[in-house]
Amino acid sequence: MESRREFLKEAATGALLLAAQGSAAFGAAADARAEAGKSRVVVARDPALHSPEGKLDEGRVIALLDRAITTYTGLNKPAEAWKRVVAMAGGPDKVIGLKTNGLGGRGISTHSALVFAIAHRLEETGVKSGNILIWDRNARDLQACGFTISTDPGRLRCYGSDVAGFEDELVSWGSARIRLAKILTRECAMVIGVPILKDHSMSGVTFAMKNMYGVVDRPQDLHTGGCNPGVADLNCIPAVRDKVRFTIGDAMSSVYDGGPIFRPERLWYPNALIVGEDRVAIDQIAWQMIEKRRTEAGMKTLEAAGRPPRYIATAADASHALGTNDPNRIQLMEI
């Protein structure tokens, strides 16, 4: 995407698209009632999101996002649904971080169209532009997503830990002994995780929880044992556990093998967003999506390939208690 202005133009088209095409399914889904004791995860799809040539129709992204959020909240109107999201931060005067993932480079990073759509809806809900902070490890990762670095407090901010730095103090939980990004500890009242779904050569899958490797100074120290228990331990560190309250996962495109770097020969288009508060449940669902695609491609399961994402079960165990990986305790809503 070339600019935010272009995005806003296309977003308007997308909103019209939603009104024209999505209202019936949208209304039906919004009527669904929460199931007591279950973690809700919404998988919202738009098969037309990518052209047969693999080009993303950016104008459709905001419509898909609205469907996902309204379904998740059970509220018909996007404006009302987004108020709920902003309320999780403590109100529109708080700083909300959008933690992207640009590690995979230009080919397989969080799509800027999605991030701009989220920012646009937050602004409409009353959050000042300067109180929205798009961030990741460093400028390179952010630029890989298509962002321009900006520290101007008067407009949408975008910078990485290479600008803001890390805390001097080491914090630990289990195997994780790390220094946290100051963006997380000092600037954001709440963080919305905006990871991109990928296969991972060590951990099996990288998505909601693994995205937090981008908030520490030395992520490579957490990769042993297939990132287990590193991922789960890191997510238990209070600032990570408490501030990262919501995930709007980008599964619009993905790599189902050979990740986390860009493997064009293993690229696929789920054309989906995966939304929820329970990061464990989200990763469980994301894992199943990758497994399904691998099966379709005639590939080994991640277990057979020797890299099942064991950290998901670890994150769900009694000592971590980050969420549930039990399918019977996940209310999966696919729209």
Add this chain to the structure above:
Amino acid sequence: MKRSHVLKSVISLIAVVVLFHFPGCKKQVANPFPTSGDVAGWQKTGDTRTFAAKDLWQYIDGDAEQYVKAGVVSTVTSDYNYQSRLEAVVDVHTMGNPDGARTILENAKAGDAKPVQLGDGGVAYAQSVTFRKGVYLVRIVAYQSLADGPQALLALAHGVEAKL
């Protein structure tokens, strides 16, 4: 032969042995990247970035371990553009020995890989080419899919191979 000449010869011999037998001191090519125009249609569009093995995670965190395990010494990378239509990145990994390069190449192969005659062996897909030559493992990846993309990538790969 004077004593100083003998000493010089011994030191030179030791230097050669160290250079070619210790993984950390393997020959690293001065510049494996074709300059703009060396390969028809291709422009080098980015600075060359260099990563020592211990810092490779900064570039490919999560994927770095397989290279480290295989004995990578350093990695250099640069962006390219083909006729303003196709963007690509070229990674050149210098491994400790040819077996390391072979290991990575084997890992990169999948059922639909097309073998290509490059260096000591290589594979191509629609948007990528990977090959090895001695201690070097080269991976070229395009960000777009074009009808003439595979041919263009192969031409660039030959350009890189010629500089190794």
